Amino acid sequence: MKYLVLLGDGMADFAIPELGGRTPLEAARTPAMDEIARRGICALFKPIPDDLPAGSDIGNLSLFGYDPHETFTGRAPLEAARQGILLGENQVAFRCNLVTLENGTMRSFTSGHISTREAAEIIPSLNEAFADLPVQLHTGVSYRHLGIVTSQDLSVEELSQVKCEPPHNITDQAYAPYVPGGRAGEFLQLLMARSQDVLATHPVSRARRERGDLAPTSVWLWGQGRSPKMRTFRDRFGIDGAVVSAVDLVNGIGVCAGMHVLEVPGATGYLDTDYEGKVTAALGALERVDFAYIHVEAPDETSHEGKLDLKLRAIKDFDSRVVTPCLDWALKRGDVRIAVAPDHITALSTKTHAGGPVPFAMFGPGVVPDATLVYSEPEAAKTGIVFPNGHEMVPAMIELPVVDAAALLGSRT
Template identity: 40%
Template sequence: MKLLFLIADGMGDWPLESLGGKTPLQAAQTPNMDAMAAQALMGRCRTVPEGMAPGSDVANMALLGFDPAQHHTGRGPIEAAAQGLELDPEDLVWRCNLVTVTDLGLSGTMRDYSAGHITSEAALPLLRDLQDHLGDETFTFHPGVQYRHLLVQKGGALEDEATLAIRPPHDITDKPVKPDLMTFSHSPRLWDLLHGAAERLAHKNNTTKANSIWPWGQGRPLHLPGFRQAFGLSGAVISAVDLVRGLGRAAGMEVIEVPGATGLLDTNYQGKVDAALKFLETGDFVFVHLEGPDECGHAGNAADKTEAIARFDARIVGPLRQALGDDAAWLIACDHYTPIQERTHTSDPVPFLFLAPGITGQSAAAFDENTADAAGLVLEQGHTLLNWCLERIKR
């Protein structure tokens, strides 16, 4: 039987006055998920282990069946796996955002963690320039997707920088950067790199909103068990973001690139659907990830987040359900909450829906945070969810 995990990143939320006391998921038009809820098992799943930061890296690793407490080394290493970078065990890999700050003084503020959602095409010459002028035997810049890039520090896992705690830029939008600058100052070479990059980005030829880099999420290279060996399934991941692709590549899964997949509201929904169906002609498991709701949550835009969820239902869930129907098993969830009020991730247990032939559900009228909570089922270890689904398919 084919198994699909359909993940709307950051979909979970809290009630909002602007939505009449509803969450974006409750406010969105989601007829496909609601129809499935009438037959499905529902509950909540704790995708972020206690004591770990509620990031997409941790949460999606758990959803793919791997225990973050055992395997997670940092966000940067996951995205390095997506790029297939050749790394030594002692290398330190940083996620390196292009960002917009008011300035890099102690009174500075993080204005935009994505530099205005800079395109990959606009970011590439900036990264090449940084590498040409600042790259050396210790630090190398590696272009990624949109604002998401990498900085590799040769042998850095053995250096003091490995323990620096820099906040993710999406956690500090419109907030002072002083605490992080104080942390950066503990590493003179990282401090010089940060300010040297700002000087390069101030060049008149840079017409983007990117005026600084922001290294964070560092760790040693990632190693995961093989997905087929761990779960007996041939699997694939489909996502616009390097993070999810990196997890898939590290686990030996097929990583399917979809042209026009942007991670935003304008992503290529039909391309993702077509890619999933093509893979399932011979494959067993596909992990379809949609970034849009998370980006809208970080922006604090309730209307756009509601629309992103509606599009997930209409353009991902609906077409796949129509194509495969009762001949497949379905898990629908988010990886973590990205509440509009917070504009960053939280570690709330996420709602999930599971539907497969022979399943007797709770006859819920809709799929949302409240109906999942009312089901009374909570999986305290998120990495067990995949096996939980497989056990019910086998029954």
């Protein structure tokens, strides 16, 4: 048996007045996801536990089949794992966004989706400015980078526990109330201040302003933590897996799970990503391994921007360019179970994440169809079924010989 998870990051949402009270998933044309729901089961599940913050880190851990209560230590350590960075006992990893702060607000948590090439010119300049401080920045993808802080005057506990707000939570809001406080917060503020001096005159910032693009004005550190301890996929399920994503966080979970990370040069984490390249890489890997995870970031990014038209486009592209070819491949083979789902809600109305149940659909050998005909939040809710422990959905997909809603609820509790 082959197993394939198709993850549309943040594509779940609430009803939108401009859509006549429908959600984006209801309004977008999604024949392939509807077909999976029609051929299999569709219900609600909770990838974000009620007592944990809604985020792609926790949501994707759940979709990989890992209990966030046991494995989550922070977003940045997972990204560090992707980059091959081994954290010492006295080190804490921070996510380091390049952001645009303007008129006291978080104008853009992506610096206008700055390119990786441009960011790679900036990070060394920032490291020069931080040379006397116990921090080293590492270039990631686009606006997403890492800062590894070594404990000196500050303890590991102080660094790990400082309250840091994800910048995508405060788009177009005043950022001052969210600047970290305390001794560790003062250190992070120092890094921000020095970065602002560098970026004000950096050639990349100047060139972007001259082109009319948003320019990075500061770093923003958050999502910190120490290395997680996770059992590998092979140790847990006896199979090998592969993951393809533009996002270091998701690839880092794959690294910690002992999976193959598939490189797709055109994967950007936005609407211009190489959908076809990601599908080709994943389906090719499934000739060698038994599990693959395709992660698409665009629905989440467009939701954080608050752009309804772009979220609808992202969902449509996910369906037509990822789900459709994967469904066709699975139907030809006949030995594939597919699950399609988001990792959380990303609400256009607030431009940020929200917890609560989200819809999943699953089909394949041994999956008993229910009566659902359309994949969406309201249709999944009509089943009256909420799979409470989201991290148990994929293990059930792999381990249960027969999968229906009753089996999911009965055998995993």
